[in-house]
Amino acid sequence: MKKKRTGYAFIAPAFLTLGFLVFLPTLQGMLMSFFSGPMARPFTEFVGLKNFIAVLKNPRTVDAILRTFVFAASVVVSICVLGLVFALSIEAITRMRRFVRTLLMMPWVISGVIAGLTWRWVLDAHYGVFNDILRRLGLINQPIAWLGEPKTALLFVIIASVWRSYPFVMVNILAALQTVDRVQYESAYLDGANALQKFWYVTFPNLKVVVMPVVLMQVIWQLQNYDLIAGMTGGAGPVNSTETLPVHIYITAFQNFKFNNAAAAGVILLAFTLVFSIIYIRSYFRALED
């Protein structure tokens, strides 16, 4: 390794930029949450924890927080299962692997809004594919507005997000599967293991190392998910049933124009993502030590 000084020169531009574009606004946002003022001058008056109290007293905020966790947890668990199932299936076939992989990765390449809008049209009550298929299968006989009903809107938002995000897990598991030592499989076979045992004792432990950071990244990402929800239901959805914390923050800031309250809610969201970020970083460095 080389001298320190040139090294600093290499990393300085990126750090300065990040300082201005990420850290400074984050700090400002955090500060904003302790102040109050009109939109143009949000630092007019110091109010301590007043914004936080106001935000947390609002039942809508508490609902949004709970909903965010339900959303994130459901999505992450589902994409792990789906990603694993697809990765194993791709690994099991011998022909057209790359074609299938490319095809199954498609949902991840489009943007969150586009994915949301796609599903919005698919789920259209009268003219959407989903209801049409259900009708042809004889499962329903009336148009049901899946995204219009408070009870089902969140469910389908979760489904759409799973659809969009599973490729990320799938691709990483596929890559990890390639690195598993064939010898371990052979010795398992010689020990008389069947398919299920082979998976549990050979495949799974090797995957754990790779899947952990991927899962954590997705948790952090899904907690902040705004684009897809906005595309699917416009944001809050019927009776606010799809209002997660990011959506709530957006509404507070840019529809109710309460920037300071929004900043406070944003700090709460930041706290959640920080917890998972720290877990991620610790697990990363622990893995490095191995």
Place this chain on the structure above:
Amino acid sequence: MTKMPRHRHRRFAKMRSTFKKKLLPVCVILIGVLMVGVPFIWIITTSIKPQDQIFTIPISYFPKQVTLQHYIHAWKTEPLIRWYTNTIIVSVSSTVLGMILATLAGYGFSRFRIKGRLPLLVIILLSQMFPQILIVIPYFVWMSRFNLVDSYLSLILAYLGSILPFSTWTLKGFFDTVPRELDQAAKIDGCGEIATFLRIILPLSLPGIGAATLFAFLTAWNNYLLTLILVTKSTMLTLNVGVTKFISDFGIQWGSLNAVVVLTALPIVLAFIFLERYMVAGLTSGAVKG
């Protein structure tokens, strides 16, 4: 039961078990292909169906007539070309800037014995995980104060903030895989630090840089939240936000909306199909051990 010679029995048994082994993965993959394909095809066919055929029951899956009326209507009612140019300008600029900074920083982290290297790396990792919805609030306050709302500059800077962390991290990983012996060989041949970087290491890392660039471009192109907040004029929108202009309180112009969805997603999907190998490499750079 017919008496079959033993060797033939064994061959059939093997065929049967291979068939069973392949049947499940193939079924799973078929379901996956449908799951991905149906929404995409639905969007495309809707965008080329005449208006009356979109809104008929029962739904026709394959358009009896093909029309470009929705694309034309979208182009007439909204500044589509502007949206395209805006998206391209902002995405390309932020990607280029981001990649220059990230390459320098990635190389710096990989090759130099920087004091506090680990904490700095942690900072880069962390900066990826701050909620964009929080950062965007101070962004908006700043940009309005500097009169930069509705400007390319504000968008480019904002996008840069979202591209830089992940790109730096990925590129550091790629540089780590380039053997140090090359650096030493270059030094023996009389190259200084910068010459080593520019003439030896950089050309060898092109695949990795290419992967990271694609990824960064994808992130930029697909951005929604930043543009949503930093742009108010219709002519300065990007495609992803512009597409939502076809949703109003009076209803959704599904034909035109689907047309713009296709126009927005098509470049990325095409790029992905051709460059998929590199994108996957970029995604899984963290997955493979050692």
